[in-house]
Amino acid sequence: MARRITFMKAINEGLDMAMEKDERVILLGEDIAGGAGVEHLEKENEDAWGGVFGVTKGLMPKYGRERVIDTPISEMGYMGASVGAAATGLRPVPELMFNDFIGFCLDTVLAQGSKMRYMFGGKAKIPMTIRTCHGAGASAAAQHSGSYYGILASIPGIKVVVPSNPYDAKGLLISAIEDDNVVVFSEDKTLYGIKDEVPEEYYKVEIGKAKIKREGKDLTIVTIGKMLYVALEVADQLAKDGIEVEVIDLITVAPWDQETVINSVKKTGRLIVIDEANPHNNTATDIASVVGDQAFDYLDGPIKKVCAPNTPVPFATNLEQLYLPSAERVLETAAELIEDLKK
Amino acid sequence: MDKLTRERAEWIYKKMNDIRNFEDEVHQIFSAGSIPGFVHLYAGEEAIATGVCAHLTDNDYITSTHRGHGHCIAKGCDLDKMMAEIYGKETGLCKGKGGSMHIADIDKGMLGANGMVGGGFPIAIGAALRNKYLKTDDVAVCFFGDGAANEGTFHESINMASIWKLPVVFVNENNSFGEATPQKYASGSEHIADRASAYGIPGETVDGKDLMAVYEAAGKAIDRARKGEGPSIIECVTYRNYGHFEGDEQKYKAKEGTEKELAERDCLKEFRKYAISKKLLSAKKADGIEENSVKDIEHAIKFAEESPIPKPESLYEDVFVD
Numbered sequence: 001m002a003r004r005i006t007f008m009k010a011i012n013e014g015l016d017m018a019m020e021k022d023e024r025v026i027l028l029g030e031d032i033a034g035g036a037g038v039e040h041l042e043k044e045n046e047d048a049w050g051g052v053f054g055v056t057k058g059l060m061p062k063y064g065r066e067r068v069i070d071t072p073i074s075e076m077g078y079m080g081a082s083v084g085a086a087a088t089g090l091r092p093v094p095e096l097m098f099n100d101f102i103g104f105c106l107d108t109v110l111a112q113g114s115k116m117r118y119m120f121g122g123k124a125k126i127p128m129t130i131r132t133c134h135g136a137g138a139s140a141a142a143q144h145s146g147s148y149y150g151i152l153a154s155i156p157g158i159k160v161v162v163p164s165n166p167y168d169a170k171g172l173l174i175s176a177i178e179d180d181n182v183v184v185f186s187e188d189k190t191l192y193g194i195k196d197e198v199p200e201e202y203y204k205v206e207i208g209k210a211k212i213k214r215e216g217k218d219l220t221i222v223t224i225g226k227m228l229y230v231a232l233e234v235a236d237q238l239a240k241d242g243i244e245v246e247v248i249d250l251i252t253v254a255p256w257d258q259e260t261v262i263n264s265v266k267k268t269g270r271l272i273v274i275d276e277a278n279p280h281n282n283t284a285t286d287i288a289s290v291v292g293d294q295a296f297d298y299l300d301g302p303i304k305k306v307c308a309p310n311t312p313v314p315f316a317t318n319l320e321q322l323y324l325p326s327a328e329r330v331l332e333t334a335a336e337l338i339e340d341l342k343k
Numbered sequence: 344m345d346k347l348t349r350e351r352a353e354w355i356y357k358k359m360n361d362i363r364n365f366e367d368e369v370h371q372i373f374s375a376g377s378i379p380g381f382v383h384l385y386a387g388e389e390a391i392a393t394g395v396c397a398h399l400t401d402n403d404y405i406t407s408t409h410r411g412h413g414h415c416i417a418k419g420c421d422l423d424k425m426m427a428e429i430y431g432k433e434t435g436l437c438k439g440k441g442g443s444m445h446i447a448d449i450d451k452g453m454l455g456a457n458g459m460v461g462g463g464f465p466i467a468i469g470a471a472l473r474n475k476y477l478k479t480d481d482v483a484v485c486f487f488g489d490g491a492a493n494e495g496t497f498h499e500s501i502n503m504a505s506i507w508k509l510p511v512v513f514v515n516e517n518n519s520f521g522e523a524t525p526q527k528y529a530s531g532s533e534h535i536a537d538r539a540s541a542y543g544i545p546g547e548t549v550d551g552k553d554l555m556a557v558y559e560a561a562g563k564a565i566d567r568a569r570k571g572e573g574p575s576i577i578e579c580v581t582y583r584n585y586g587h588f589e590g591d592e593q594k595y596k597a598k599e600g601t602e603k604e605l606a607e608r609d610c611l612k613e614f615r616k617y618a619i620s621k622k623l624l625s626a627k628k629a630d631g632i633e634e635n636s637v638k639d640i641e642h643a644i645k646f647a648e649e650s651p652i653p654k655p656e657s658l659y660e661d662v663f664v665d
Contacts, residue, residue: 026476066476072506077465077499084469084483087454088404090476092469107496111459112466119445120455121437122661157662180664 002199008055008192010166011131014173015056015093017202019063022091025177028069028078029095029131033060036070052097053133053192075105079130083113086128091177096132098140099148099186113182114157128183129176134162135188135226135276136324142312145320149186149224150275150282153254159207160184160254162225166196168251171205179207188226210257212264216244218341219334220264220271222287224250227274233327234334243338253283261287262295269300270337274325279307301337306330345398347558352623353632355397355554359389359611360636361422362413366585368640369412369429373589377648378429382443385413387584390610391516392417394557395484398565404452404470404483406463410516410583411456414486415446418453426643432650439653440661460521461494463487464513468500471511475571482510482568484561490521492535501574505542508573512564515578516551519602522587523595536578544574551579552605554614582606 005013019025033056035041035048047068050057060068071078075096082092096102102109109130116124134147153160159181163169169187176183213228214235221231228249235245246264250256265271271291275284284305291303306325314320345351366386372378385392388410396417399405407414415425420436428435429443436448447455454470457463467485474481491497492515504511515535519526532538539546545564549556557579564575582605586593597603618624624632 072499072503074499074503076496077468077503080462080465080496080500081469081472081503084404084406084454084466084471085473085476086469087449087466088470088473090473107459107462108465112457112462116447116455117664118661119437119441120447120449121435121440123437123447123449125664159663 002197004195005166005198006192007166007169007194008053010170010198011055011173011187012057012059013198014170015059016062018174018177019059019067021202024089024091025093026067026069026085026090027056027059027093027095028071028082030071030073030097032056032095033065033068033070036065051095053189055192056095075101076108079105079108080112082128083108083126086113086126087116087124091127093129093131093177096130098144099132099134100143100146102148102152109152109158109182110155114155118157125180126182127180129173130182130184131187132184133187133189135190136308136313136320137190139315139317139320141315145313147277147308149184149253150277152184153283154281158182158184158254159252160186161207161252162186163251164191164223164225164228164249166194166198168205170198171203172207172251174202175204175207178204183207186225191226205251208252208255208257210251210260211249212246212260213249214245214247216246216268218244218268218270219338220246220248220261220268221330222248222250222261222271222273224253224275224283227276227325230274230325230327230330234330237327237331238334243341256283256287258290258294262291265291265295266298269298271299272304272306272330272333272337274306274330276308276325278310279305280310282307300340304333304337306333345562347555347623349623351397352618353628355393356614356618356624356629357632357636358393358417359614360633361639362386362389362392362416363611364636364640365412365416365422365426365643368644370585370589372644379431380442382429382589383410383587384583384585384589385410387610388516388518388551388581389413390554390557390614391514391551391579391581392486394554395514395561397558398562399452399482399484401450401452402479402481404454404467404481406454406467406483406485407456408463408486408488408491409444409456409458409460410488411446412443415448415453415456419451420446420448420453422639422643423646426647427650430647430650431652432647433653433657434646434650438657440657461487461491461496464496464500467511468504468509471504471509472507474510475507480569482512482565484565485511485513487513487515488521489515489517489519489526489530489535493521493529501542501544501576504574505544508571510568510571511574512561512568513574513576514561515576516581517578518581518583520587520595525595534578536576539576544576546576546578548578548580551581552608552610552613554610555617
């Protein structure tokens with residue numbers, strides 16, 4: 001059996017292997033090592049933090065401060081510098097500490113990195129992987145808990161991936177860094193501690209390909225990131241009533257895997273999408289729109305979205321739990337769709 | 344710093360003329376309605392792009408602005424393909440998909456005109472970071488206007504360039520107005536170069552209409568950057584001959600006084616006179632350069648007008664690297 005490591009360790013290992021393989025890969029971010037210029041740390045070649053969650057711990061001691069670059073707290077500066085470095089031949093992996101900070105540096109992805117290749121007539125390549133984290137459930141309140149992968153996914157020229165488990169996290173990150181485009185790699189901060197089997201070797205998980213995590217014929221549930229675990233719980237519950245749920249982990253939200261989702265809906269005739277993002281103009285809405293258009297004749301009921309409410313993320317623990325899509329809410333939604341099956 | 348040789352003076356004078364003729368022609372063509380979109384002309388500021396780029400090779404990078412035609416020409420972009428790009432033609436430098444505000448040629452180290460005011464700062468320091476990381480002696484030059492100096496990217500990027508001693512030179516083209524707002528109204532510091540001391544780097548304000556003043560200041564700063572001694576700010580005080588964009592009535596421009604005097608100076612005439620007096624150019628040579636430049640721009644217009652428009656399917660191309 002392969003060894004079991006955490007989601008965080010899998011990401012760290014992906015970065016480590018990508019850096020080992022290609023010297024053009026550099027990391028930039030706020031305190032991704034920590035303690036830059038502090039004499040006693042420099043003497044011992046130690047990092048102070050290794051990132052605010054410790055995801056990049058140990059990489060600076062191994063690769064040096066030339067490749068693991070602590071930046072000032074200047075998101076537009078270092079995110080934009082990553083675009084410039086990528087356009088001129090490096091493969092930067094900047095870390096945006098929380099995806100909620102995108103407001104400070106959106107220009108670099110909205111108007112610069114994502115559009116250069118197109119604007120420049122196909123001459124530019126921007127091989128840049130933006131690591132960031134999203135997600136409620138850590139009592140981090142409204143400015144450190146949002147889920148904005150869907151906003152970024154609506155920009156042409158960017159790929160956006162949201163891994164749900166350690167195996168995918170490592171393989172997807174390696175794929176992202178090898179990709180010649182801007183890829184946003186969004187980590188759910190509440191998953192950092194989960195463990196799973198992860199091979200020790202260098203491997204890739206394909207961007208743009210969803211995974212069927214559980215097969216079923218009665219209802220399709222598409223999930224993004226952590227929402228996979230909600231769907232699996234629902235599937236277990238419904239299985240007790242003889243309802244077979246097909247669970248699809250979308251993995252990539254841009255470009256999302258229309259073929260896998262549509263084929264599943266054609267088989268089951270029912271669709272629920274669980275997306276932790278706020279409900280309007282999010283990925284779930286896009287999936288509902290495309291499936292409604294492409295598979296209307298196969299549907300036995302309305303397409304349902306289970307999302308966060310249209311509110312910021314609250315601080316109080318009880319409210320935050322209410323904010324997150326839950327198995328209870330998905331079960332209630334499923335009940336509306338599968339009434340006929342129970343008869 | 345390299346002394347201004349005859350050969351280089353000829354190169355500079357040709358590029359200055361190319362920029363002036365290019366922009367004057369674009370002005371006419373735009374008025375006639377043959378060019379679509381938003382066009383911001385560089386005429387009047389030629390001494391800056393040429394005085395700086397005279398020190399650069401194809402391996403050095405520049406970032407540019409919405410007023411980018413002059414930087415493109417000075418960095419060696421093809422005139423025919425530039426004009427075709429502004430016309431929105433398939434043969435354009437960017438296949439007609441960038442237009443005036445996004446002309447770029449990465450092979451020439453030209454990282455793009457930029458429709459985002461202040462957008463070039465972080466890109467330039469990224470290119471400089473690459474130069475340093477790969478241990479080259481290549482530099483990056485970030486051209487920016489006085490308006491861009493008030494964007495947050497100015498602060499973040501120059502601060503980072505300073506702490507990392509990046510090989511980058513920030514060349515400010517202070518043409519007295521950010522759009523229709525005077526620089527003096529919009530900036531708390533009298534000179535943009537004065538801000539350099541806050542970042543612990545050299546800053547110098549020069550006469551941007553004087554080619555030699557720009558050439559010498561840029562030469563020093565670029566040398567410094569190449570040697571790994573870090574970034575500088577050069578503020579070049581200048582004036583644009585046209586409005587912010589084509590169609591601008593320019594009601595904000597002064598009708599008399601020192602501003603009007605600055606507006607009436609012609610950096611091409613001044614450099615011609617200087618170069619002839621220093622025997623860097625003969626009058627005959629200068630005349631020849633002027634004639635050739637007119638012909639080259641005529642050729643570019645003909646090329647652009649005769650070129651095909653982009654094929655419909657190209658709408659979908661080059662969004663991603665496949």
